[in-house]
Amino acid sequence: MAAQSTDERVNKVTSKLFKKYTTLKSFAEADLAELENDIKSVGFYKNKAKSIKETARILVEEYNGTLPTTIEELVKLKGVGRKTANVIMANIYGIPSIIVDTHCKRLSNRLGLVNSNDATKIESDLRNIVEPQMYTVFSNLMVYHGRAVCRAIKPKCDVCAINDVCDYFKARK
Template sequence: MNKKEKALQMIEVLDKLYPDAECSLNYENPLQLLISTQLAAQCTDARVNIVAKDLYKKYPTVEAFANADISELEEDIKSTGFYRNKAKNIIGCCKIIVEKYNGTIPDNMKELLELPGVGRKTANLYLYEIHGKQGIVVDTHAKRLSNRTGLTKHEDPEKIEYDLQKVIPESRWADFCHKLVFHGRAVCNARKPGCDKCEINHLCSYYTKK
């Protein structure tokens, strides 16, 4: 079985297991998604959603974030970890959106990647959720499961992204990654994967080598 055949069989099983898999970050507008995705780096989506409830009441617009006091913003997002760097990037990102793009977040990969704190994972998720543009979102779950199942041998997220693009139908790119997140949380966790109860273990290189 080649990687493309394996990927298609994985999709078939994951579709049945997680038919409603979607982005687990709560957001009401594009700005909130962009900020929450940055906050989610090295932090759980659940924690980000808790922080976001008060954060977006305090900073309801891109201008509010651009003009935020950095020390105050650091305190507001402290529980998400790496808060100093995140606060610096969020303010810098929003200043550019205000000054260069008149308050409108760019709708393409090239310009998004020029914003502080925005990498390919954030940009791909944003472009899919807000503009319906397909992209491979390589978070920790997608990285771990793609390696364990043998869809890639790379550790670098960008190389993993390109490997998955070759074997996953483009119309399923983002959805497949959402399902990997759900399966990673439910079964294939980092420290102790539940291989014996995993419904894709027959397709998994990690399991078949055990």
């Protein structure tokens, strides 16, 4: 549900959602209009409700209620892209993963680590420069730094701890 929504909004919605729908089967069998209403405050709620319901159905019917364990299988699920698949790999299965969200994309370019807006290319490029065991830690740090300091609008370059290695900061001087 994160696409085009803040983490704060998604967390607020999901806390209520998981109290109402306590199993995959309950999501799969949910009334679509009711599910849409339950997540209405997040962007693109109609498409997201369809994806949630369909993915829950697939997981129940085809995967015995368990998440697939590979990126390739995860991205086959409706509404699951590489970012979400990598989040699952990192946070559920403990497999170090490069998670390219809006913050990672912005910071990777500003720091001069990559020169692309394509998330898949950025993920590939970062895999070439970040040690594999650090993939998840690196990704989490990029998210935290992007939220707190290197914001899309009005980045706090003057207080940034890594501005000495930042192409964006150097170009602004």
